[in-house]
Amino acid sequence: MTRKDIAGAATLAEARRLRADRARQVADVLRRQVLYGEFRSGELPPESDLAREFGASRNAIREALDLLRAEGLIERCPGVGTFVVAEKYPHGLERLLGLAETLREHGEVENEVRTTGLIAPSREVASRLRRPPGEPVVYIERIRRINGLPLSLDLTYIARDLGEPLLAEDLARNDIFVLLERIAGQRLGKAEVTIEAVNADPHSAAILDAPRGTALLMLERLTHLADGRPVDLEFVRFRGDRIAMSGTLHRVHP
Amino acid sequence: MTRKDIAGAATLAEARRLRADRARQVADVLRRQVLYGEFRSGELPPESDLAREFGASRNAIREALDLLRAEGLIERCPGVGTFVVAEKYPHGLERLLGLAETLREHGEVENEVRTTGLIAPSREVASRLRRPPGEPVVYIERIRRINGLPLSLDLTYIARDLGEPLLAEDLARNDIFVLLERIAGQRLGKAEVTIEAVNADPHSAAILDAPRGTALLMLERLTHLADGRPVDLEFVRFRGDRIAMSGTLHRVHP
Structure with missing residues (x-):
C-alpha cells in the first residue's frame, strides 16, 4: 500500500x-x-x-x-x-394509568391471559408487597394487544385478599388497575417505576411476535392503594417498536 | 412418527x-x-x-x-x-437533572466532545426551539462516560444566543444544564421527554463500544428556561445495560 x-x-x-x-x-x-x-x-x-x-x-x-x-x-x-408504517403508541409518564385507559383513543386493548393462580412468592416479592413470608400471592401473566398487535407481556403479583376476587373478573377486557380500585373500594395512589431497555431473549421475543434480540422497554412498577399499601407488583416487557413513553420533568435545584 | x-x-x-x-x-x-x-x-x-x-x-x-x-x-x-458484574446506574425520572448531577454519588462523568459548531437547523428543530427559519443554532455532540465507561451519545441543539457562549466553556467536565443556567442568568424550568427502546445501529453501537443491535434507551428532551422559552433540544442514546430510570407516578382519575 x-x-x-x-x-x-x-x-x-x-x-x-x-x-x-x-x-x-x-x-x-x-x-x-x-x-x-x-x-x-x-x-x-x-x-x-x-x-x-x-x-x-x-x-x-x-x-x-x-x-x-x-x-x-x-x-x-x-x-x-x-x-x-410505524405502529407506535404513546404511553404517558405523567399519570398512573392502565394500558387500556392510556390508549383509549388509539384502539382496543385485549389481554390474553396466559397464566393465573396462587403461588408461593419469593422473599423479595413478599417483602415488596409487605406480606408475611409464606402467604401466597396471586400471579397473573398476560399478553396485551392493541388492534390485534402484541404490545407487551405483563407479569403481575397481587396481594391475595385483592387478587383472589380479581381472578373472578373479566381480565381479558379490563385493566387490572380499574378492577383493583373496584375491589379495594378505594383509588390507587402512587406507583414506583423503573424503566430499562433490554434485548429480548428468544422466548420472550417469540411471545411478542418480534425478532430475537429486539429492543424491549422494560417497566417494573409497584403500585400502592391511596392509603399507601403496596398491592400490585408488575414486570412489563413492551415491544420497543410499539411504545414511546412521554412526560414532563421539572427542575428542582440540586 | x-x-x-x-x-x-x-x-x-x-x-x-x-x-x-x-x-x-x-x-x-x-x-x-x-x-x-x-x-x-x-x-x-x-x-x-x-x-x-x-x-x-x-x-x-x-x-x-x-x-x-x-x-x-x-x-x-x-x-x-x-x-x-452490572455497571448499571440509576437515572431519576422525578426531577430534571444533568447527568453529572444525577450520577454524582456514582462517579465522575466525562464528556468527549465529538463535534461543535453553528449549523442551519431543519424546520422541525427551528420550530421546536421557537427560532426563526434560517437562524443558525449551535450543535454539540458528546460521548458521555462514567468511571471511564461509555454511557451515552448525546446530540444537542441549542439556541444561538445561549449556545455560542456555551462553546467557550469547559464542555468536557460540565453538564450543559449547569452552564446554560449560568449563561442565561436564570434557572431551567421544565422539560418534555420521550423515552423509547431501540436497537443500536452498527455505527452508534461502535461509538458506545457495545455490540451491534444492543438495546438503547433513547431519550428525546426539550428543555425550557424557567421563563418558558425552549432552549435545548437533545437526542440521547443511553446504553441499555448501563442505565435504569426510576420515578414515581401518581394516579389522577381519567
Whole structure:
C-alpha cells in the first residue's frame, strides 16, 4: 500500500463516519416527525427535498431512512416512495394509568391471559408487597394487544385478599388497575417505576411476535392503594417498536 | 412418527415453555435484587438455594441466570459461583437533572466532545426551539462516560444566543444544564421527554463500544428556561445495560 492509498483510505473512512453521523442527526429529527404524525399523507417527502431541508447529501438521507426502516418506522418502495408504517403508541409518564385507559383513543386493548393462580412468592416479592413470608400471592401473566398487535407481556403479583376476587373478573377486557380500585373500594395512589431497555431473549421475543434480540422497554412498577399499601407488583416487557413513553420533568435545584 | 412420539414431543415442548416462563419470572425478581445491590458480597446464592427460594427447578434457575448473563448483569464461573458484574446506574425520572448531577454519588462523568459548531437547523428543530427559519443554532455532540465507561451519545441543539457562549466553556467536565443556567442568568424550568427502546445501529453501537443491535434507551428532551422559552433540544442514546430510570407516578382519575 502506498502512502497515497493509506491517506485515501483514511479519508474514505472519515467520509463514512461523517455520513453516518449526519444520518443519525437526520434520523433523530425525522423519527419524531414520523411518530407525531407530521407526514399526514403517510408519505415522506422525496429524498431530494429531505436533502435540501436538512442540508445533507442524498447518501446521508438514504442512510437516515435506512436507520428508520431498521426500526420498523418506515418502509421504502423503490421508484414509488417512502411511507410511514410505524405502529407506535404513546404511553404517558405523567399519570398512573392502565394500558387500556392510556390508549383509549388509539384502539382496543385485549389481554390474553396466559397464566393465573396462587403461588408461593419469593422473599423479595413478599417483602415488596409487605406480606408475611409464606402467604401466597396471586400471579397473573398476560399478553396485551392493541388492534390485534402484541404490545407487551405483563407479569403481575397481587396481594391475595385483592387478587383472589380479581381472578373472578373479566381480565381479558379490563385493566387490572380499574378492577383493583373496584375491589379495594378505594383509588390507587402512587406507583414506583423503573424503566430499562433490554434485548429480548428468544422466548420472550417469540411471545411478542418480534425478532430475537429486539429492543424491549422494560417497566417494573409497584403500585400502592391511596392509603399507601403496596398491592400490585408488575414486570412489563413492551415491544420497543410499539411504545414511546412521554412526560414532563421539572427542575428542582440540586 | 407414532402417536406416542407426537404426544411426547408436545409434552417436551410444553415443558420447555413452562421452564422458560418460570425462568423469566425468576430473572425479573433477581434483576432488581442485582441492580439494587442486594447481593452485597457481589456473589449470588448457590443455584440450590435459589431453587428453594423461588420454588423452581435447578434447570429453570440456570435458565434465569442465563437471561441475566445475556443482559450483562452477572457472570457465571463454573465450579466457583455467580457474580454481579452490572455497571448499571440509576437515572431519576422525578426531577430534571444533568447527568453529572444525577450520577454524582456514582462517579465522575466525562464528556468527549465529538463535534461543535453553528449549523442551519431543519424546520422541525427551528420550530421546536421557537427560532426563526434560517437562524443558525449551535450543535454539540458528546460521548458521555462514567468511571471511564461509555454511557451515552448525546446530540444537542441549542439556541444561538445561549449556545455560542456555551462553546467557550469547559464542555468536557460540565453538564450543559449547569452552564446554560449560568449563561442565561436564570434557572431551567421544565422539560418534555420521550423515552423509547431501540436497537443500536452498527455505527452508534461502535461509538458506545457495545455490540451491534444492543438495546438503547433513547431519550428525546426539550428543555425550557424557567421563563418558558425552549432552549435545548437533545437526542440521547443511553446504553441499555448501563442505565435504569426510576420515578414515581401518581394516579389522577381519567
